[in-house]
Amino acid sequence: MTKWKKWLSTLLIIAGIGIMAFPIGNKLYINYWNQRLLAAYDNELMLNEEAPPMAESDFLALQAIYENNDALNETSNEAETTEVENVENTTESTTVVETTEAATEKPKTVDKSVIGKIKISKIDLIMPVLMGATEKNLNRGAAVISGTSDFGVIGNVGIAGHRGRSYGIFFNRLDEIEQGDIIEVTTNNTVYKYTVYETLIVEPTEVSVLYRNDKDKILTLVTCDPVKNPTHRLIIHALQNP
Template sequence: MTHHDRAVADAHSALATALAVLLIIGGIGVFSYPLVANMLADREHAEVIRNYGTATSELDPDEKQRQLQLAQEYNDNLAGDPLHDPFVEGSGYALPTNYNDVLNLAGDGVMGTLTIPKIALNLPIYHGIDEETLEQGVGHMSQTALPIGGIGTRSVLTGHRGLPSAELFTRLDELDTGDLFTITVLGDTLAYRVVDIDVVTPDKINEILPDPDRDLVTLVTCTPYAVNTHRLLVTGERTDYDPDDPDLTPTHTVISARSWDTWLRWGGVSAAVTIGAIAAAILHRRRARNAARGDGGTGGNAVGAVGDDDDDDDDGTARDGDATRDGDGKNPTRDAGHETGQNTTNEPKRGRMEGPPRHSRT
């Protein structure tokens, strides 16, 4: 193999290796995107919830009481307009003038947190149900009671299902009657036990009404998964909150925001090392293969050349031998002379060689 051929082979090998690495990276990216995106979303949710917890813990008792009073007045003054489907574009309505000012401690729209232990869900609750809000967490329907509890109130919280970037209410259909979820507002945690699960068409959302004798919260999302023609309603009724209740223990580990940083950091390092190792292995294998081919080609040519020379020598020797000897190694001219008693030195030599003789005697 010439130097030019080897350079071309190396270039092709490098290109093939680069393409293989790109395909590996692309495949890993496609299959890991939902997982990584959900991890990032969970990290963001955990950070928002942590900041909200810090804000409520630093809240002055008088300010906390004032916020609760404003929320109670809001609930008392609800107009009672029928609800609209939160997932149909253009189905919204004008917000009350003071809606975004109530339970908005940090000015980021977070009014509380929702925790569903059975599916290890912990999400911030935001004011409103616009698309941007529902991509970040759970939205509160402003025409329902703010989630501070109270007999005769019914808060409605909505969340997306099946987003590739976040889990949100994707697993809400795993809840059963009797399961618990909690809502934390201004540092107070309220527990609700699931008492009803229903599936309705979007036009039936307006039938979600408060019960004058009960304290209710309804969670709403789309169903069936990825079809979204109906709405899943999971309603919980207020019950006593016991932090030691086994039903409030998450079935999966809930990872904090700082823990997510560690997981993402080490996950990125592991992915980089894995991709690098695969690329190095591919490159090494290709170089070894090309080297083997190059050595084999050069060696073969050298051996072939030597073999050709040997063949030429052998052919020459054979031709010389044929000119003087027959198949049994005797000199036919001398033997013929002995047998006939005649001088045969001037006669042409005879043997197995075809065509004119290469040597002649005088």
């Protein structure tokens, strides 16, 4: 009985350590992908890539993704060792021939969905921006909502992001944004600056926040609210500076 109790105590200690270590590991994993994609973009690996064509708006599809946001923060983030979808840097193996030749390496490649980065100095935010608000993209950065406008033109471009429970992760601090704050988006070798004019809390089905008019260049940020057990959406509206 005593031996059984010792084993049980050991297992409980190990489990406790794992639970305490998870938030740290989760934050490191998220930071890893943020820095990796930002570095790739800054190295101009993606500056000249053509973005995928816009599909019908997937704003409503975000509901299911945001409903699973808690699961994202509670489940372990295993290393994606089997992923081969253009994100991993590939190296060609050494070829054995009759005459000795040096190993050759393929150029580094990055997921073609990476189209830029978003910066909000007030909340110390810099994130990669990817095309398409899929769960995979939202787990790595901010994502343009398909079906919304292009940057730099009259219309309304929507960018969605998760709100991690850890302070400063993803759009966690977006509720600190106020009227007059500046948002910068870099894409296509251009820096677009927007001034916030409105913040809203809306129902998940309120798609009117992405409506456009015939005169303004609008940026709309979308995230879940509150952080835990989200029931609504936090909306940030900003106008492109002249």
